[in-house]
Amino acid sequence: MVSMASICPQFPGLRDQLEYVSNFKRGLSLNKKKVEDSQLCAFDLLASLAGKLLQESESSASSNASEANDQPIIGGGGVKCEQAEDRPLKAECLDHGSCGESAFVTGFTSPNSDQKCLLNAFPHAESYSILERSSMISNSISSEKVGADLKTVICKSKSVCEKFTGKVEGSFDSRVSCDGYVDNGFRRQQGGDGLDTGGLTAENACSLKDPMEMRMKFPALIKPDNDVELPSCREPVPNASIPRRRNDTKLGVRDDDLNFSRCKKLLTKPKAFRPPQRIGDRRIRKLLTSKYWKVAPKLKECELSKPAFFEGGMKPHYRKRKLCYSRERYQHDTFYKRKCTDRSVVMTSDGGFSSESVCNSPDMSLAGDKNGTAVMLHGANGVSSSVIGHQSPFHSKDSHVKLSIKSFRIPELFIEIPETATVGSLKRTVLEAVSAVLGSGLGVGVLLHGMKVRDDNRTLLQTGMASKENLDTLGFSLEPIPVQAPPPLCTEDPALLPCDTSQLISSSPTTPIIDSGISDALPDPPPSTNLDTNTESNHESVSSHSDMVTDDTLSDSRALVAVPPIDVEALAMVLPLNLKSKRSELVQRRTRRPFSVSEVEALVHAVEEVGTGRWRDVKLRSFEDADHRTYVDLKDKWKTLVHTARIAPQQRRGEPVPQELLDRVLAAHAYWSQHQAKQHNKNQAAILKITVAHAVRNGVEDNHSI
DNA sequence: GTTAGGG
DNA sequence: CCCTAAC
Known part of the structure; x- marks a missing residue:
């Protein structure tokens, strides 16, 4: 564990700063509503961290005294030692998901031995960064320059990171694990126009079991974002409510409202700079309807081909000051099209902010601690929530299942805004984006053990949610309501297209285009007559239409629609893209079908x-x-x-x-x-x-x- | 609902 | 292919 005992020696005076931050946060909490979210976000994180570290140091200073000596923090790979041990990070960091943190760690730190290099490679430089940030922020919190300060620190942090990345352009996510120590997550990124670096980054740095898979897992590589992310946390989880064991340090839990879990800073790339061009609703609309919606369909393809595709994905985050490059966007778009990342809501106005997310596979959500701490579950739709279950050890039929949803993560947002835009306009833009997502078209999915529970008619008892163990793995996800328009199931394979005039004139089964898929579009499947309480059997089912087309495990009774090899574009997904207009626009582009x-x-x-x-x-x-x-x-x-x-x-x-x-x-x-x-x-x-x-x-x- | 044209 | 204007 990286406790205060181990950190402080490396950073003299840090403790004071931590205390200051922690105390300051306490005093600030009453007024926090008035504080800018962006500020609060970072600050709260730091305050939380500070508090946690302090707490930890107090409680375990003695026990860790010797440990600190054994595990040099910088350059020693102290973290690795810990993680290589008996605790898979996967489980430990689950609850960070709510903070948008866990994905990376989980993605890269499977028990697989060959992946430990990650942890090895990036010793605790990050702890320095993040801690330093805390002090800086605390000092500047009252000013309006928090952003600038943060930025500075972020850059600093980045530079630290680069020391360890060498030629690999990327950054590392600093995060505090459930145990309270700082993990170094590796975040694959791409610099510059970022097309090509693909091969050199995360995958190579740390050989994964399946390079291809990893490539697919990190759609963000397309995005030139060399950034360091700041988890946004508003409120630390009250320890009292959580069994205090190694998982009690939970950062990144905040109120029930939405949270944008990551604050990212994007490196400016003059090369790609594109001055704000014509803007306006029309362009936004165009982008929304004509381009970015394409992102969505890929999800299905992913799921179709590889259910675990999203594991290790990234969470929603903000990318600060992203310049708006059409080319980037194109690349991004293209990437999405090809690599099939996930659905996304894209909001563009003009300019520089953006965020994106990648959903995580349910697989990665499976692991959860048994201590009743918040468990992060990642929905297949990239929306997730953290849940803290408070449940009595014994569940009778009358007992209530108590749980609190600590947060929902919005599916994703992509925001572009001019550099010259005001903060206020940024806020409005973000608000619009969020409102657009929330306004409609969002449904709630329930996950247990990382799998969706689709039968709405089941009782919690029947699904096993009433049991504490399962409750710990309960999660909720926000997902687009499968209102209509299931993906058209068709193929672009010329062989399946009409080849002669006679065929032209018949809408033969070879062209099951639009009419075929639209059945079974109901969000809620008909009540299952099977009331077996074996949730496992049901978990493989899907609740959302968007998941209908998936892997083999879904080829059960619900597989009403035979799924031929599907063109990526055929899997158009419907997104709740309602910008100014409140109504959601469920736009679905038709499949391109070249004329024979x-x-x-x-x-x-x-x-x-x-x-x-x-x-x-x-x-x-x-x-x-x-x-x-x-x-x-x-x-x-x-x-x-x-x-x-x-x-x-x-x-x-x-x-x-x-x-x-x-x-x-x-x-x-x-x-x-x-x-x-x-x-x-x-x-x-x-x-x-x-x-x-x-x-x-x-x-x-x-x-x-x- | 069609047609024409820009994107 | 999409979107819109203009019929």
């Missing part, structure tokens, strides 16, 4: 007959039964065909369209353009004529009436 040559042929043929400008007729004529092709689609396709026909063949992409067809396209387009022009002129003339006549008549009548 045969389709093009049909289209050309139809246009040749009816001409352009009569897309409905075209649709009815040649694509009547191709439900996935709207006349707008046909019109758009024609547009692109014309464009394609005009450009050089080398510039064309996608499935090559026979030149013959393109020639016909040009010919038809030219013909109908003229024809349409004539028609238009004729119509215009006719309309004008009629109008004039009418006007004249009215004029006459008017004159008469006058």
